[in-house]
Amino acid sequence: MISRAMRKQTALQNSAPVFAALGDPTRLRxxxxxxxxxxxxxxxxxxxxxxxxxAVTKHLEVLAGAGLLNDIRQGRERLWELEAARIDEAxxxxxxxxxxxxxxxxxxxxFVEK
Amino acid sequence: MISRAMRKQTALQNSAPVFAALGDPTRLRxxxxxxxxxxxxxxxxxxxxxxxxxAVTKHLEVLAGAGLLNDIRQGRERLWELEAARIDEAxxxxxxxxxxxxxxxxxxxxFVEK
DNA sequence: TTAACATGCAATCTTAAGGTTGCACATGCC
DNA sequence: GGCATGTGCAACCTTAAGATTGCATGTTAA
Numbered sequence: 101m102i103s104r105a106m107r108k109q110t111a112l113q114n115s116a117p118v119f120a121a122l123g124d125p126t127r128l129r130x131x132x133x134x135x136x137x138x139x140x141x142x143x144x145x146x147x148x149x150x151x152x153x154x155a156v157t158k159h160l161e162v163l164a165g166a167g168l169l170n171d172i173r174q175g176r177e178r179l180w181e182l183e184a185a186r187i188d189e190a191x192x193x194x195x196x197x198x199x200x201x202x203x204x205x206x207x208x209x210x211f212v213e214k
Numbered sequence: 215m216i217s218r219a220m221r222k223q224t225a226l227q228n229s230a231p232v233f234a235a236l237g238d239p240t241r242l243r244x245x246x247x248x249x250x251x252x253x254x255x256x257x258x259x260x261x262x263x264x265x266x267x268x269a270v271t272k273h274l275e276v277l278a279g280a281g282l283l284n285d286i287r288q289g290r291e292r293l294w295e296l297e298a299a300r301i302d303e304a305x306x307x308x309x310x311x312x313x314x315x316x317x318x319x320x321x322x323x324x325f326v327e328k
Numbered sequence: 329t330t331a332a333c334a335t336g337c338a339a340t341c342t343t344a345a346g347g348t349t350g351c352a353c354a355t356g357c358c
Numbered sequence: 359g360g361c362a363t364g365t366g367c368a369a370c371c372t373t374a375a376g377a378t379t380g381c382a383t384g385t386t387a388a
Contacts, residue, residue: 112242120237124346125230132226135311137318143364155347157365162345176355176364184315191308194301197249201298204251238376257334269377271335276375290334290385 115193118186121166126151127159131168131182139172139179229307232300235280240265241273245282245296253286253293 122128130145142160146153160180163169167186172179236242244259256274260267274294277283281300286293 112246113239116237116239116242118237119233119242123230123232123234123237125227126346128226128230128233131311135314135318137315137322141364151346152348153365154349154367158346178365182311182315184312187308187312187315191305191312194305194308197245197296198298198301198305200249201251201296201301204249208251240376255334265376266378267335268337268379272376292335 112193112196115190117166118168118190121163121168122190124159124162126155127163130156130159130163130180134169134180134182135184139181141177141179143177145180226307226310229304231280232282232304235277235282236304238273238276240269241277244270244273244277244294248283248294248296249298253295255291255293257291259294 122131126149129149133145134140142153142157145160146156149156160169160171164171164180168183169180170183172181236245240263243263247259248254256267256271259274260270263270274283274285278285278294282297283294284297286295
């Protein structure tokens with residue numbers, strides 16, 4: 101049987117790629133730009149940045165690889181949009197850690213007061 | 215003046231190092247082990263893993279560099295414990311993205327229904 | 329004091345991440 | 359057709375990440 105702790109551990113491990121994808125300033129900027137709701141093209145996402153279009157493309161593909169983005173082909177453009185569900189997953193993983201931590205503190209407190 | 219969007223953007227950028235630190239399976243495992251509440255020594259954290267003690271030390275220092283861990287020197291041991299506040303910060307950053315996303319979807323919906 | 333244990337320090341290796349450049353290809357517009 | 363625009367592909371470069379090994383140092387307990 102698989103214990104609850106083990107399942108929690110596994111769920112956490114699964115979100116490692118998501119955190120890794122978010123762990124880059126440029127990619128976080130892209131996510132921020134896309135979370136305004138619209139789907140944006142590579143050219144649009146590149147405009148106003150210091151780096152090359154190719155660099156942006158690579159970052160977008162890293163984010164897509166982590167399941168955070170989807171691309172939509174439209175004519176000669178390739179639009180990218182956020183996959184909010186994945187963001188939520190990562191958030192829940194952090195929730196799990198924080199909760200476990202709180203629980204441990206409660207136990208410690210109870211132990212001290214006894 | 216600094217707009218709300220810009221502040222949000224900045225807050226997001228600040229959490230990039232935290233996400234980067236969490237974006238490694240080994241480090242996530244360490245965080246999971248430490249979130250059980252206790253402070254553990256390097257030797258304890260290394261036991262049962264495939265990698266070297268030095269590797270574990272390096273990972274711990276990366277996590278500490280992101281503000282996720284604190285170390286306590288105790289005799290010949292060096293104990294590590296979680297900094298839950300930092301986890302919370304990262305979680306709030308993801309919250310901000312998700313909320314912005316929802317808000318944008320609401321606006322889109324309102325626009326379509328008009 | 330000495331042996332075992334817990335770390336620290338530093339050099340080294342391999343590989344992947346982030347970025348660039350150059351050129352080919354498809355699409356939209358006049 | 360012809361030209362500007364938006365991407366894709368591939369080679370290449372530089373540096374930092376992840377990990378290892380070997381040895382020095384500090385602590386504890388017998």
